[in-house]
Amino acid sequence: MRHKGTVGATGLLIALLLGTSLAASPELVVYSGRSKSLVQPVIDAFSQKTGVRVRVKYGKTAALALLLLEEGRRSPADLFWGQDAGALGLLARNGRFEALPENLLAQVPARFRSAQGFWVGVTGRARTLAYSTQRLREDELPASVFDLTEPRWKGRVGWAPGNASFQSFVTAMRAQHGDEATLGWLEAMKANGAVAYPKNTAILQGIAAGEVDVGLPNHYYLLRFKRADPDYPVAQTFFAPGDAGNLVNVAGVGVVRGSRHRREALELIAYLLDPATQAYFTQEVFEYPLVDGVEAAAGLPAGLQELRRLAPPVDLDHLYDLEGTLELLRRAGLL
Amino acid sequence: MSRKRPPWYLLLPAALVAAGVLLPLLYLVVQGAAGLAGAYTPRLGELFVRTALLVFLVLLADLLLAFPLAWLLVRVRLPAQRLLTTLAALPLALPGYVLAYALLALGGDYGLAARAWGLDLPRLQGLAGAWLALVIYTYPYLFLNLRSALLDVDPAQEEAARSLGMSPFGAFRRVVLPQLAPALGSGSLLVALHVLGDFGVVSLMRYETFSYAIYLQYSVAYASEAAASLALVLTLSAAALLYLEYRALARLVAGGSRPRGARRALPAAPGPWLPPALGFVLFVIALGLGVPLGVVGSLALHPLAQGVYGDVLGAGWNTLRIAFPAALLAVAGALPLAWLASRYPGLLSRITERVVYLGYAIPPLALGLGFVFLVLRLAAPLYQTAAVLVVALAVHFMAEAIGPIRSALWQLPVRLEEAGRALGESAWGVFWRVMFPLLRRGLLAGALLVFMAAAKELPITYLLAPLGYTTLALEVFSYSEEAAYAEAAPFALALVLLSAGVALGMLRTEKTR
Numbered sequence: 001m002r003h004k005g006t007v008g009a010t011g012l013l014i015a016l017l018l019g020t021s022l023a024a025s026p027e028l029v030v031y032s033g034r035s036k037s038l039v040q041p042v043i044d045a046f047s048q049k050t051g052v053r054v055r056v057k058y059g060k061t062a063a064l065a066l067l068l069l070e071e072g073r074r075s076p077a078d079l080f081w082g083q084d085a086g087a088l089g090l091l092a093r094n095g096r097f098e099a100l101p102e103n104l105l106a107q108v109p110a111r112f113r114s115a116q117g118f119w120v121g122v123t124g125r126a127r128t129l130a131y132s133t134q135r136l137r138e139d140e141l142p143a144s145v146f147d148l149t150e151p152r153w154k155g156r157v158g159w160a161p162g163n164a165s166f167q168s169f170v171t172a173m174r175a176q177h178g179d180e181a182t183l184g185w186l187e188a189m190k191a192n193g194a195v196a197y198p199k200n201t202a203i204l205q206g207i208a209a210g211e212v213d214v215g216l217p218n219h220y221y222l223l224r225f226k227r228a229d230p231d232y233p234v235a236q237t238f239f240a241p242g243d244a245g246n247l248v249n250v251a252g253v254g255v256v257r258g259s260r261h262r263r264e265a266l267e268l269i270a271y272l273l274d275p276a277t278q279a280y281f282t283q284e285v286f287e288y289p290l291v292d293g294v295e296a297a298a299g300l301p302a303g304l305q306e307l308r309r310l311a312p313p314v315d316l317d318h319l320y321d322l323e324g325t326l327e328l329l330r331r332a333g334l335l
Numbered sequence: 336m337s338r339k340r341p342p343w344y345l346l347l348p349a350a351l352v353a354a355g356v357l358l359p360l361l362y363l364v365v366q367g368a369a370g371l372a373g374a375y376t377p378r379l380g381e382l383f384v385r386t387a388l389l390v391f392l393v394l395l396a397d398l399l400l401a402f403p404l405a406w407l408l409v410r411v412r413l414p415a416q417r418l419l420t421t422l423a424a425l426p427l428a429l430p431g432y433v434l435a436y437a438l439l440a441l442g443g444d445y446g447l448a449a450r451a452w453g454l455d456l457p458r459l460q461g462l463a464g465a466w467l468a469l470v471i472y473t474y475p476y477l478f479l480n481l482r483s484a485l486l487d488v489d490p491a492q493e494e495a496a497r498s499l500g501m502s503p504f505g506a507f508r509r510v511v512l513p514q515l516a517p518a519l520g521s522g523s524l525l526v527a528l529h530v531l532g533d534f535g536v537v538s539l540m541r542y543e544t545f546s547y548a549i550y551l552q553y554s555v556a557y558a559s560e561a562a563a564s565l566a567l568v569l570t571l572s573a574a575a576l577l578y579l580e581y582r583a584l585a586r587l588v589a590g591g592s593r594p595r596g597a598r599r600a601l602p603a604a605p606g607p608w609l610p611p612a613l614g615f616v617l618f619v620i621a622l623g624l625g626v627p628l629g630v631v632g633s634l635a636l637h638p639l640a641q642g643v644y645g646d647v648l649g650a651g652w653n654t655l656r657i658a659f660p661a662a663l664l665a666v667a668g669a670l671p672l673a674w675l676a677s678r679y680p681g682l683l684s685r686i687t688e689r690v691v692y693l694g695y696a697i698p699p700l701a702l703g704l705g706f707v708f709l710v711l712r713l714a715a716p717l718y719q720t721a722a723v724l725v726v727a728l729a730v731h732f733m734a735e736a737i738g739p740i741r742s743a744l745w746q747l748p749v750r751l752e753e754a755g756r757a758l759g760e761s762a763w764g765v766f767w768r769v770m771f772p773l774l775r776r777g778l779l780a781g782a783l784l785v786f787m788a789a790a791k792e793l794p795i796t797y798l799l800a801p802l803g804y805t806t807l808a809l810e811v812f813s814y815s816e817e818a819a820y821a822e823a824a825p826f827a828l829a830l831v832l833l834s835a836g837v838a839l840g841m842l843r844t845e846k847t848r
Contacts, residue, residue: 035817055803063554074715162551196541198816205818209443209458228639233445330558333378335551
């Protein structure tokens with residue numbers, strides 16, 4: 001065996017690998033609490049259109065928000081794309097966002113953005129009650145999320161305590177009904193054998209697989225399943241109008257204070273609020289568009305107007321207290 | 336063997352490796368102790384029971400599976416014995432989380448079995464699912480250890496026992512079984528450590544053991560102190576297991592290795608037992624290989640899976656970019672350590688070996704957490720870089736590289752070196768021209784072992800991977816968490832093919848028995 005040749009080749013390979021490991025830094029750094037399958041196509045299209053290179057760190061919204069807080073000024077993030085208003089509110093309260101220009105903010109209705117202009121909603125997402133079409137009829141479903149602690153739902157409910165949207169929903173419940181009632185509901189649900197899944201999609205798959213009969217996801221996951229398989233044995237509906245279980249949340253973005261790529265970050269936000277992208281979000285991802293003039297896709301449960309009637313009266317800015325919710329979840333033994 | 340002080344170029348790597356294991360451990364202890372003061376003790380008890388239960392059940396099933404399997408494939412003349420042995424050991428190449436993923440995707444009303452063949456299989460999850468996935472994943476460790484020991488048993492002793500009037504079963508119980516005890520012990524320890532350290536299976540199956548709780552605390556609640564305290568308890572449990580095994584086996588292997596038989600026992604003809612024997616072996620292989628490969632293979636063809644084909648290459652390249660340097664680094668560390676152990680045996684070499692083994696035995700999630708704390712405090716600019724991940728993987732898997740290198744070194748007589756020096760070559764020249772060519776096979780085997788382990792690894796990668804950096808393992812895990820089983824399939828398939836390729840490469844470097 002020719003030693004020198006092998007050594008040379010190995011050395012070259014090592015250099016190549018190490019070199020690519022220490023690759024040049026990206027143009028725009030995004031912390032995304034939204035899952036890759038939803039976000040990456042949009043990011044790729046933006047990169048292609050504007051030539052801005054984007055590096056995305058995917059993770060759980062809560063963890064990324066807390067990471068941003070811990071990193072402080074040292075954070076490499078330029079833009080934060082949170083799955084819910086809670087994390088956005090938290091970061092805004094801690095001064096981690098820069099105020100956004102008025103022309104961007106004005107594109108979205110006031111109730112779907114920060115009152116001080118630190119973050120703006122990109123898409124709307126509603127909490128729903130998913131149920132098995134094979135094992136339940138519509139008239140058997142509970143009217144309120146609080147009814148799920150009844151004995152007849154023992155071991156039949158799926159939820160995702162680790163999921164950011166769920167945690168926002170709990171924060172909204174706290175804002176609407178107080179900490180004690182919320183803790184009571186969490187503990188009762190746990191005692192009633194609610195099955196914990198890591199993600200919303202896993203809840204739906206759990207219903208389809210026969211592990212549980214109802215679940216508490218966000219509205220758009222089911223539509224994606226139905227598109228892949230029209231006979232998917234799960235359907236969804238809302239609770240009674242004003243019920244805590246009907247929370248209408250937003251996924252939104254904010255520019256991180258101290259970002260050195262502010263211009264590119266604002267470009268990305270403008271791209272996300274562009275009617276074409278909003279149409280993509282509703283047609284491909286099945287979320288509610290927030291910009292005027294874009295129609296919600298067919299098949300979405302309830303139009304945006306009706307959603308306002310069904311939603312509980314909670315101000316999205318008040319969803320910032322993620323820490324309090326996490327503490328409550330820990331006390332209930334769910335985390 | 337020289338009694339001089341070992342030279343600096345052996346001591347320095349030893350010190351670095353020791354630091355690589357002990358420093359993260361130290362940070363883990365510090366953070367964990369702080370967290371334990373505030374940790375919720377009722378949860379600790381509950382987690383401990385659940386974890387212990389899982390370890391016990393997996394070990395039990397593994398024994399029932401691996402023991403007959405080893406016996407049948409060594410002592411009974413079965414057709415295609417070598418092929419069956421290889422296939423029976425191959426589940427080692429599959430990561431545990433792929434097995435969990437396969438079981439989840441297969442069962443249930445909406446699972447693969449139901450939609451493809453109308454079979455109503457239960458969708459195992461929780462304790463049952465974690466148990467089955469871990470049994471399939473870990474039985475090869477016990478199987479290979481037992482097989483090795485069985486091959487070493489001296490038939491002369493058995494024959495003497497029989498000629499003295501013992502029944503076949505009595506001879507087995509009193510002559511063969513005691514000789515298998517060390518293998519049973521070390522195999523069981525490996526199984527227990529793997530179950531303790533497992534993260535992917537218990538997370539996907541949602542069975543809350545220490546590892547899953549650590550993951551929840553760290554990545555969902557972002558309560559790093561709570562995570563550290565749980566990790567510390569987990570590490571102490573692993574250390575306790577190591578100690579138990581050490582004490583239990585010390586009596587058995589005292590006095591050095593037992594004399595190896597000059598000949599092996601002849602495999603017996605199975606006679607009328609052939610169908611059930613063969614059936615059992617094939618059943619284990621079908622379960623261990625057939626099910627996961629079948630699920631991964633069929634789901635990879637699903638239309639939803641095709642959407643991610645493009646990402647597989649990128650994730651695969653990212654995996655190689657981590658696993659390859661990790662393997663090189665591990666071998667670079669293992670060689671001086673193995674050299675130290677064989678040429679300068681003593682307290683120092685024994686301590687460094689123990690430390691390396693400790694790095695391997697520490698539950699990977701705990702080690703990863705220790706690295707996170709260490710880097711954040713000592714070397715913040717390096718946080719979230721690929722370099723830290725490579726170092727952590729190299730440190731964790733170095734023990735796997737030491738074995739083959741040490742065997743290769745052991746066979747190298749010192750006289751060769753001395754002859755080379757006497758003929759005028761420098762120390763470096765002797766190493767490069769005399770020793771290295773003879774060590775190549777051991778080095779390659781060590782590198783391949785670490786490469787394969789690093790490529791499949793999940794918990795350390797999950798904690799330390801840089802910004803937006805995704806590997807095959809991470810993709811399989813995150814898609815499986817979303818229950819997007821079709822999308823996970825191409826990545827799982829790539830991982831399986833990679834592992835299989837490396838495993839076959841290793842078999843070719845190994846001396847055939």
